[in-house]
Every structure is written in structure tokens, then in C-alpha cells.
Amino acid sequence: MAQKLVIIGAGMASGRMLEHLFEASPGAFDVTLFGSEPRGNYNRIMLSPVLAGEKTYEQIVTHDADWYASHGVTCRFGETVTKIDRKEKVIFTAKGATPYDKLVVATGSAPFIIPIAGKDLPGVRAFRDLDDVDAMVAAAGKPNAKAVVIGGGLLGLEAAAALRLRGMEVVVLHLMGHLMERQLDPAAGYLLQKELESRGIKVHCKAQTTAILGKDRVEAVGLDDGTVYPADIVVMAVGIRPEVRVATDAGLYVERGIVVNDQMVSSDPDILAVGECVEHERICYGLVAPLYDMAKVAAKTLLKQDAAFRPVETATQLKVTGVSLYSAGDFADGEDRQEIVLRDASAGIYKRLVLKENRILGAVLYGETGDGAWFFDMLRKGTDVSDMRETLIFGQAYQGGSPLDPMAAVAALPDDAEICGCNGVCKSKIVGTITEKGLTSLDDVRAHTKASASCGSCTGLVEQLMKLTLGDSYNPAAVTPMCTCTDLGHDDVRRLIKAKGLKTIPAVMQELEWKTSCGCAKCRPALNYYLVCDWPDEYADDYQSRYINERVHANIQKDGTYSVVPRMWGGVTNAKELRAIADVVDKFNVPLVKVTGGQRIDLLGIEKEDLPAVWADLGQAGFVSGQAYAKGLRTVKTCVGSDWCRFGTQDSTGLGIRIEKFMWGSWTPAKLKLAVSGCPRNCAEATCKDIGVICVDSGFEIHFAGAAGLDIKGTDKLGLVGTEDEALEVIVALTQMYREQARYLERIYKWAKRVGHDEIRRQVLDDKERRKAFYDRFVFSQKFAQVDPWSERVSGKDKHEFKPMATVEYAGA
Amino acid sequence: MDMNWIEIGDLSDIPLRGARCVKTPQGKIAVFRTAENDVFAIEDHCPHKGGPLSQGIVHGRAVTCPLHNWVISLETGKALGADEGAVRTIPVRNEGGKLSIALENLMLAAAE
Ligand SMILES: Cc1cc2nc3c(=O)[nH]c(=O)nc-3n(C[C@H](O)[C@H](O)[C@H](O)COP(=O)(O)OP(=O)(O)OC[C@H]3O[C@@H](n4cnc5c(N)ncnc54)[C@H](O)[C@@H]3O)c2cc1C
Ligand code: HEM
Ligand code: SF4
Numbered sequence: 017m018a019q020k021l022v023i024i025g026a027g028m029a030s031g032r033m034l035e036h037l038f039e040a041s042p043g044a045f046d047v048t049l050f051g052s053e054p055r056g057n058y059n060r061i062m063l064s065p066v067l068a069g070e071k072t073y074e075q076i077v078t079h080d081a082d083w084y085a086s087h088g089v090t091c092r093f094g095e096t097v098t099k100i101d102r103k104e105k106v107i108f109t110a111k112g113a114t115p116y117d118k119l120v121v122a123t124g125s126a127p128f129i130i131p132i133a134g135k136d137l138p139g140v141r142a143f144r145d146l147d148d149v150d151a152m153v154a155a156a157g158k159p160n161a162k163a164v165v166i167g168g169g170l171l172g173l174e175a176a177a178a179l180r181l182r183g184m185e186v187v188v189l190h191l192m193g194h195l196m197e198r199q200l201d202p203a204a205g206y207l208l209q210k211e212l213e214s215r216g217i218k219v220h221c222k223a224q225t226t227a228i229l230g231k232d233r234v235e236a237v238g239l240d241d242g243t244v245y246p247a248d249i250v251v252m253a254v255g256i257r258p259e260v261r262v263a264t265d266a267g268l269y270v271e272r273g274i275v276v277n278d279q280m281v282s283s284d285p286d287i288l289a290v291g292e293c294v295e296h297e298r299i300c301y302g303l304v305a306p307l308y309d310m311a312k313v314a315a316k317t318l319l320k321q322d323a324a325f326r327p328v329e330t331a332t333q334l335k336v337t338g339v340s341l342y343s344a345g346d347f348a349d350g351e352d353r354q355e356i357v358l359r360d361a362s363a364g365i366y367k368r369l370v371l372k373e374n375r376i377l378g379a380v381l382y383g384e385t386g387d388g389a390w391f392f393d394m395l396r397k398g399t400d401v402s403d404m405r406e407t408l409i410f411g412q413a414y415q416g417g418s419p420l421d422p423m424a425a426v427a428a429l430p431d432d433a434e435i436c437g438c439n440g441v442c443k444s445k446i447v448g449t450i451t452e453k454g455l456t457s458l459d460d461v462r463a464h465t466k467a468s469a470s471c472g473s474c475t476g477l478v479e480q481l482m483k484l485t486l487g488d489s490y491n492p493a494a495v496t497p498m499c500t501c502t503d504l505g506h507d508d509v510r511r512l513i514k515a516k517g518l519k520t521i522p523a524v525m526q527e528l529e530w531k532t533s534c535g536c537a538k539c540r541p542a543l544n545y546y547l548v549c550d551w552p553d554e555y556a557d558d559y560q561s562r563y564i565n566e567r568v569h570a571n572i573q574k575d576g577t578y579s580v581v582p583r584m585w586g587g588v589t590n591a592k593e594l595r596a597i598a599d600v601v602d603k604f605n606v607p608l609v610k611v612t613g614g615q616r617i618d619l620l621g622i623e624k625e626d627l628p629a630v631w632a633d634l635g636q637a638g639f640v641s642g643q644a645y646a647k648g649l650r651t652v653k654t655c656v657g658s659d660w661c662r663f664g665t666q667d668s669t670g671l672g673i674r675i676e677k678f679m680w681g682s683w684t685p686a687k688l689k690l691a692v693s694g695c696p697r698n699c700a701e702a703t704c705k706d707i708g709v710i711c712v713d714s715g716f717e718i719h720f721a722g723a724a725g726l727d728i729k730g731t732d733k734l735g736l737v738g739t740e741d742e743a744l745e746v747i748v749a750l751t752q753m754y755r756e757q758a759r760y761l762e763r764i765y766k767w768a769k770r771v772g773h774d775e776i777r778r779q780v781l782d783d784k785e786r787r788k789a790f791y792d793r794f795v796f797s798q799k800f801a802q803v804d805p806w807s808e809r810v811s812g813k814d815k816h817e818f819k820p821m822a823t824v825e826y827a828g829a
Numbered sequence: 830m831d832m833n834w835i836e837i838g839d840l841s842d843i844p845l846r847g848a849r850c851v852k853t854p855q856g857k858i859a860v861f862r863t864a865e866n867d868v869f870a871i872e873d874h875c876p877h878k879g880g881p882l883s884q885g886i887v888h889g890r891a892v893t894c895p896l897h898n899w900v901i902s903l904e905t906g907k908a909l910g911a912d913e914g915a916v917r918t919i920p921v922r923n924e925g926g927k928l929s930i931a932l933e934n935l936m937l938a939a940a941e
């Protein structure tokens with residue numbers, strides 16, 4: 017009969033141990049798995065991206081119900097083991113006793129909670145499990161929510177950055193003089209602090225927290241210098257200690273952690289321990305790589321095979337999108353140690369190596385972490401670096417001649433270089449498995465080698481290895497790249513433009529490692545739009561990166577002539593305007609005059625060279641460009657509304673004109689068409705527009721995300737507002753949110769489907785503060801956008817566009 | 830065949846990563862200036878449906894047609910990628926910023 021194996025703790029270490037166990041010897045044990053959390057094993061490391069909203073919980077589950085069922089694991093999730101009776105060999109939970117033949121303790125760590133007043137108030141959380149994340153996400157959902165994070169180490173900063181991404185106001189309180197003092201020196205800590213502050217995170221160092229204040233739940237945090245920070249949630253990330261209570265009570269030998277030998281066996285031969293709760297040779301670990309080694313050893317020990325766990329060096333990265341920070345090894349000062357430091361403040365780069373007897377003991381890289389794997393490899397092997405000491409800090413590329421490109425650098429890594437630190441997977445293992453098993457996708461490589469399957473920060477390296485092994489047949493499928501000039505998708509590029517403060521197309525291409533010298537007709541217009549949108553005051557629009565229609569402010573037709581559509585605000589015109597149009601038609605022999613679908617008049621068949629003269633005449637009559645060519649605000653259609661119509665409830669014409677005058681000139685990811693109808697009879701067809709308004713007696717119904725092109729789709733109702741002013745503010749905020757978040761050429765309805773209509777409603781309707789912020793940013797950018805392009809060109813701008821460079825004729829003609 | 834070099838203007842008349850066109854009795858010619866300041870001239874007439882290539886976006890040594898996004902090599906005049914077709918290339922000379930193109934007819938002279 018199979019032996020009874022009981023496991024306490026369904027965490028990262030025990031999950032990995034079970035995998036090894038079932039792989040080597042399925043059916044050898046009858047497994048019962050206890051876990052305090054009401055769920056199975058998941059990838060705890062990835063809680064930071066879940067908190068940031070970059071991943072969902074479902075994406076980080078490592079073992080699901082099917083997996084447990086297929087391996088016959090009895091799951092007892094949501095049950096805490098309270099007692100081990102070693103004599104009878106049973107364990108107890110609130111539901112009763114369970115006997116074991118072998119027991120594995122994998123209880124992980126408990127977050128350290130500083131013993132101050134108010135620490136038990138609701139709203140004070142650690143950052144350890146999914147419940148903590150859920151509590152923080154719930155707090156972030158409140159308008160104008162504030163978070164205080166206590167602790168400026170890796171965990172605290174990941175929490176702070178994630179909460180900030182969720183839109184909270186975040187303060188980080190750190191006891192020491194600078195952030196991450198264990199890894200960084202003061203100057204580098206300052207670089208990091210500046211980076212975080214530029215994202216809107218406040219950092220308060222030398223902060224001695226004295227009390228957490230609040231009546232029924234947390235309201236603020238007080239410091240000894242008298243500062244008080246208001247808080248809807250407080251996150252304690254000041255450290256962890258091994259969770260050993262149940263082991264101590266059972267009389268096992270426990271120091272800081274449960275003491276084990278090289279075979280992971282505790283002082284009781286039938287009880288093993290793995291994970292963060294363990295102490296081995298006086299060391300307790302807090303990163304997954306060594307825990308995975310332990311899991312492997314424990315599985316072998318259970319199967320009576322030989323194996324020994326040996327202390328390992330650990331390396332880690334700060335998982336904050338857009339910040340690169342890598343640290344490995346030991347940084348403590350010492351008489352016999354030397355440091356090599358490289359600083360380049362303007363590039364935001366800091367590198368520090370700690371050496372002892374010409375061997376690397378520790379490495380910290382900030383801003384540029386590409387050489388992390390190389391340094392770590394030498395650190396683990398104890399490579400003597402005296403030959404390259406002078407240039408060591410500049411990285412691998414500087415050793416031996418010309419700088420290498422990233423691919424070559426990966427190619428140059430030795431076969432046993434560690435690629436995935438979390439899972440201890442080396443280069444040859446990855447390359448070997450790819451060839452042997454014929455793997456073609458990143459997911460396959462993750463499944464077979466575990467490389468890049470935990471924290472994911474080595475994904476780039478793994479992909480480079482795949483490329484190296486598979487050649488051009490490999491193309492990463494995770495995100496659809498913008499175009500063939502880059503592997504990054506639109507969302508990554510938008511995020512990085514903001515995060516890295518990139519303000520020109522060349523800067524984007526340089527920093528994000530574009531593969532072509534100057535892009536292509538797909539990425540350049542997209543980048544130009546993103547930069548116009550993100551830096552309205554600083555970015556100089558690059559006309560050579562705009563489609564011809566936007567470059568010459570007219571619509572190109574199939575014969576190479578252009579059409580001209582002047583604005584008629586809200587579709588309203590008068591005799592003077594019509595007369596001016598008639599005169600232009602006569603003067604320039606315009607072949608076709610047509611009423612457009614957007615309630616205005618189109619003059620078609622105009623030669624490019626005539627455009628400035630046509631515009632000049634139209635401008636005389638007060639016309640401006642209708643931007644019928646733009647990825648930007650096109651038209652606001654209206655009906656006659658309460659001024660004329662017997663059904664009208666509000667002045668729909670007036671509101672439409674007001675919106676159009678407010679919003680004209682703005683660039684958007686794709687074209688943007690609006691309409692305002694005076695009552696639900698909806699004569700202006702507002703319910704198939706990007707944004708529509710239906711006036712009703714009680715106010716204005718705002719609709720959005722309609723389509724009437726290749727796809728047909730009715731709008732969804734965003735909500736009802738009472739006044740014209742409010743209607744305008746909501747419409748503008750919605751537009752700005754779309755401008756900031758959508759991918760280039762993505763219509764509002766596609767973007768909305770991706771983001772979720774509820775989320776949009778929350779941000780631009782319910783959360784008034786955020787709505788106002790969107791509105792203000794739109795108003796700011798309009799200062800630079802509301803320039804009539806036609807009159808600019810009539811007065812000479814871009815003259816070259818409208819004239820041939822030369823005209824060659826027959827000699828003497 | 831006789832080559833007749835005709836001055837058409839200055840390099841600086843063309844925007845970087847841009848194009849201008851030259852009208853000739855043989856049709857319009859598009860003159861391109863790349864990001865690296867290389868100059869090319871090809872017929873201003875897309876092999877697909879005649880789109881004005883001088884109005885497209887210039888990238889690397891290619892231009893994307895404004896009508897249906899064919900990509901045409903400025904060096905060879907050939908359509909790149911999956912599309913097939915070619916336009917005539919015209920010899921250009923850049924002498925210290927002064928640009929000339931060569932046309933195959935002695936009867937031509939620049940006006941303007
Ligand atoms: C937000 C975050 C980010 C991290 N990022 C990284 C990173 O980038 N790189 C890295 O290497 N490491 C990282 N870590 C650390 C890593 O997650 C831990 O080292 C790892 O999860 C420890 O595994 P474990 O199995 O020992 O413990 P855990 O994964 O914590 O599992 C222990 C489980 O046991 C349960 N338990 C405890 N006591 C009992 C009991 N008496 N009865 C029943 N169940 C019990 C607990 O509820 C828990 O579910 C991060 C941790 C966090 C929280
Ligand atoms: C090269 C392609 C296109 C050209 C030249 C073109 C041109 C125009 C013009 C000039 C108008 C009048 C708009 C105004 O007054 O500003 C118009 C209206 C319109 N176009 Fe296009 N268009 C093109 C592609 C499309 C596509 C792809 C769609 C669908 C996705 C579309 C859907 C519409 C609709 C629905 C209207 C009517 C607007 C309204 O009723 O409010 N068009 N088009
Ligand atoms: S939508 Fe209503 S108010 Fe407007 S014209 Fe039609 S019936 Fe009249």
C-alpha cells in the first residue's frame with residue numbers, strides 16, 4: 017500500500033516538490049495537501065504584476081484542480097494545521113486528525129508586522145498572499161484612494177509601484193537613509209528614488225513610524241517627526257520571518273527556521289521541511305531559486321534516493337515595469353573587500369561590484385542590467401577576474417574587442433551559464449531541450465525546462481536563446497509586435513514612452529532597440545501619435561511620419577487629387593458660407609460638390625498645388641479645416657433639437673457646436689465621430705457613433721463605443737448627467753482616456769472592449785477626481801493642437817508640399 | 830543612349846525622409862531624400878494603381894504608397910514583400926547639394 021504523505025503548506029516549494037515526486041515515481045505516495053489559503057498552489061512571485069493589474073490571478077496558478085485530481089492529491093485548502101503529534105504520527109486541523117507516515121513542513125514565512133499601536137486595524141495589510149492583493153485592489157477602487165507602504169525594500173517598492181499603477185496616491189516610508197540600503201549605496205538609492213518620484217510615488221526616508229491611526233479602520237500613519245500621512249490602506253513590507261510555530265510546538269529543533277540536514281530532514285527522521293521555513297547551515301532563504309533546489313532534494317529523499325542540498329548564491333530583480341534593477345550575492349562591507357562602481361547619472365546607470373581576492377562577491381546593476389547573467393555566472397563560479405579588472409564593470413561586451421550585440425552576447429555565454437535564476441536552468445539545458453523536443457514556442461520552453469516560468473525576468477534571455485537555436489523560424493507569440501521593426505507591442509511601447517520619458521522618435525527607436533534605421537510606414541505614424549499625445553507641449557510633430565492626408569490636411573483620392581471638407585460647426589451653415597463655397601467651386605473648376613455623411617460639404621477633385629489657394633479663399637469666409645482626413649476629431653452631427661423640433665428636450669444643436677468647438681484639432685488614435693440628438697428619436701444617429709449624446713428631459717445620456725463601418729454596433733450607455741457642462745466634461749474625459757490608452761488606429765469600440773466598459777465608466781464617470789484630471793490634460797493639449805492647419809499653410813508653412821520641385825519642359829517650349 | 834543631366838534644385842528643398850516631385854513631359858518623377866541623405870528618383874506612379882509615390886512615407890531606402898500601402902524600393906524601383914511590380918528608376922546626381930536627374934532626351938531643359 018502506498019505510504020501516507022502529508023504536506024503542510026501549499027506554496028511554491030511544496031508545489032515544486034510534488035512535481036518532482038510524481039515525475040519520478042507516480043503512485044508511491046498517497047498525498048494529502050493542507051494549506052491555510054483557500055486555494056491551491058500559485059506563483060507567489062507574480063503577485064506584484066497581479067497587484068499592478070498586468071496579470072490576473074488565473075494566469076499565475078501553477079497547479080489547478082485537474083492536476084491535483086490526476087495525481088490523486090487530497091486537497092485540504094483553507095485548513096490550517098494547528099498541531100503535530102509526533103508520537104502518534106498525526107496532525108490536527110480544526111476539522112480533526114489526519115495520520116501520516118511521512119510529513120513535509122512547507123509553511124513558508126510570515127510577514128513581520130511592526131508592533132505599534134493600530135497595527136491590527138482593518139486596512140493594515142502585509143504583501144504575502146492573494147488575500148492581501150485583493151484587499152489592496154479593493155482599496156484602490158475608491159476614488160482618490162491613498163496608500164502608505166512601510167518598507168522601501170524589493171517587496172515594498174513592488175507594492176508601491178503596483179498601487180500607483182492602480183491610480184492610488186502612494187507614499188513609501190523607509191526607516192533607513194535611502195531605498196534598498198542592503199543592495200544600493202546612497203547615490204544609487206537616490207537614482208531609484210527619483211525614478212519612483214517621477215512616477216508620482218512619494219518617498220520618505222528616515223521615517224520612524226510611531227502609530228497607525230484610525231477608529232474603525234486605518235485612516236492615517238504617524239511618524240516621530242510629527243508627519244501624518246492619510247491612508248486608506250497601509251502595506252507593511254518590512255521583512256519576513258520563517259513560519260515555524262507549528263514545528264516549534266511539536267518540539268522539532270528550530271533556530272530561526274526549522275533546522276534541516278543536507279537531505280532536508282528535520283530533527284525527526286519522518287519529518288522533512290522545505291522552503292522559506294527552513295534553516296540550513298545557519299542560512300534562511302527568501303528567494304525561490306534555492307527553495308526549488310530544496311524541493312528537488314526533498315523529493316529524492318522521500319523516494320530514498322541520494323541527494324544533497326548545498327548553499328547557493330541568489331540573484332534577484334526588482335519587478336517594476338520600466339525600472340531595471342538586478343542584484344546578486346553579498347554586499348556587506350569588509351576590510352578585505354573592494355568595490356568597483358560605475359555611475360552615469362545622465363543615462364541613469366549605476367553598477368557596483370563587490371570583490372574579494374579578485375573574485376566577485378556581489379553585483380548590483382541599475383538602469384542597464386544586460387550583463388547580470390554574466391556577472392552572476394562568474395560570481396557563482398568564483399572566476400578570477402584580475403585579468404579584466406580594468407574593464408570589468410563595463411560588461412562582457414568590452415572584454416576582447418568590439419562591443420557585441422545582445423544576440424552575440426547570449427551566444428557567447430558559456431553552456432553552463434545560468435539563464436533562469438529562479439529555477440536554476442542553464443543555457444545548455446534550454447538549448448538542448450529546444451532541439452531535442454523540437455520546441456517552437458516560449459510556452460513550450462517554459463513547460464519543458466521551467467525557464468522563465470517563475471518571475472519571468474529572464475524571458476528576454478530565453479527568447480534570445482530560442483532565436484539563436486531556431487533561427488528566424490522563431491517569432492515570439494506573446495504579444496503582437498507593432499510591426500517588423502520591433503518585438504514590442506503597442507501597449508509596451510506606450511508604457512515605455514511614458515516610463516522612460518522618451519520624447520522623440522529617434523529616442524524611442526534608440527532606447528527600445530528598433531531593428532530598422534528609421535522605422536516603417538506602420539510604426540512611424542503610431543509613434544508620432546503617441547508622442548503628440550503624451551508630450552503635447554514638448555514634442556515637435558514629425559510631418560514625415562504622418563500619412564499624406566494628415567501631412568497636407570486634405571483627403572487623397574484615387575487619382576491623386578484631393579478633397580477639401582471645411583468645418584460646418586454642428587452641421588449648421590448660412591448664406592455667406594454657402595456663397596463662399598460656390599465661388600471656390602467656380603474659381604477652381606471643382607469637379608464634384610457633395611454633401612458628406614458627416615453633415616458638411618465636400619469639394620472633390622482639387623489638384624494638390626491648388627490646395628493653399630482654395631484654403632485661402634475658404635479661410636476668408638471664416639472656414640477652418642474640417643479635419644475629414646484626420647485620425648482625430650472629425651464631426652459632431654446634430655439634430656435641430658428644442659429650438660425647432662416639437663419633440664426636442666434640449667438644445668442639441670447648441671451642445672453639438674459647443675463640443676465641436678471645444679474638441680476640434682485634437683488628435684486621437686483613430687478617427688473620432690460624435691453626434692448629439694435632441695430626443696430618443698435620435699435623428700442625428702448618435703447611437704452608432706464613437707461617442708453620442710441623447711438628450712432627455714432629465715439631462716443628457718452619454719453613449720459610447722458604437723460603430724457604423726465595416727462593423728456595425730450600437731453604442732453602450734455610459735451614464736446620465738444633469739447639465740451641459742457635465743456632459744462636456746465626461747465626453748472630454750472619455751476622449752482623453754482613449755487618447756492615452758488605445759493603440760494607434762484602434763477605434764473606440766475596440767479599445768473599450770479590451771479595457772472593459774465598466775472600467776471606463778468607473779474612471780470617467782464615477783471617479784470625479786480622475787475625470788477632472790483627464791479633462792485637464794485634454795485642455796492642456798488643446799492649447800497646442802487647436803491651430804487651424806489650413807491658415808498655417810496659407811501663410812506659407814510647408815510650402816514645399818504643394819509645389820513641384822522643378823518643371824522640366826522641352827527645350828525652347 | 831545620351832544622358833542629359835538636368836538640374837532640379839537643392840538637396841535642402843526636400844525634407845529629410847521626404848520627397849518632392851518634378852514635372853516632366855514624360856510624367857511626374859518623385860525625388861526622395863532618405864534619413865541618411867541619400868537621394869533617389871523614381872517615377873511618381875505606383876505599379877499597383879498609379880498612386881503618387883512622392884506622397885508616401887519614406888523609411889530606410891523604401892517608400893510606402895499612400896493609396897494601398899505597397900512598399901517600393903527606391904534603389905531598384907521594385908515592389909518589396911509579396912507584391913510584384915516595378916517602376917522606372919531615374920539616375921540622380923548630388924554634387925555638393927545640387928541635384929540633377931538624367932533624362933533620355935536632348936530636347937529637355939529645366940524651367941523654374
Ligand atoms: C510579492 C512577492 C514577490 C516576490 N518576488 C520574488 C522574486 O521576484 N524572486 C524570488 O526569488 N522570490 C520572490 N518572492 C519570494 C517567494 O515568493 C518565496 O520565497 C516563496 O514563495 C517561498 O515558498 P514557500 O513554499 O517556502 O512558502 P509559500 O509560498 O509562502 O507557501 C507557504 C504556504 O503555507 C501556508 N501555511 C503556513 N502555515 C500553515 C499551516 N500551519 N497550515 C497550513 N498551511 C500553512 C501558507 O498560507 C502558504 O500558502 C516574492 C514574494 C512575494 C510575497
Ligand atoms: C480611404 C478611405 C476613406 C475615405 C477617403 C473616406 C472619406 C469620408 C469622408 C470625406 C466622409 C465625410 C466625413 C466628414 O464630413 O468629415 C466620410 C464619412 C464617413 N465614413 Fe469614410 N472614408 C474612408 C474610409 C472609411 C472607412 C474605412 C469607414 C468605416 C470604418 C468609413 C465610415 C464612414 C462613415 C460611417 C461616415 C459617415 C459619418 C457620419 O455619418 O457621421 N469611412 N468618409
Ligand atoms: S432627435 Fe428628437 S429632437 Fe432631434 S430632430 Fe429628431 S425628433 Fe427632433
Ligand code: SF4
Ligand atoms: S464607402 Fe467605400 S468607396 Fe465609398 S467613400 Fe467610403 S471607402 Fe470610399
Ligand code: FES
Binds near residue numbers: 875876877880899
Ligand atoms: S496605388 Fe500604390 S499601393 Fe495601390
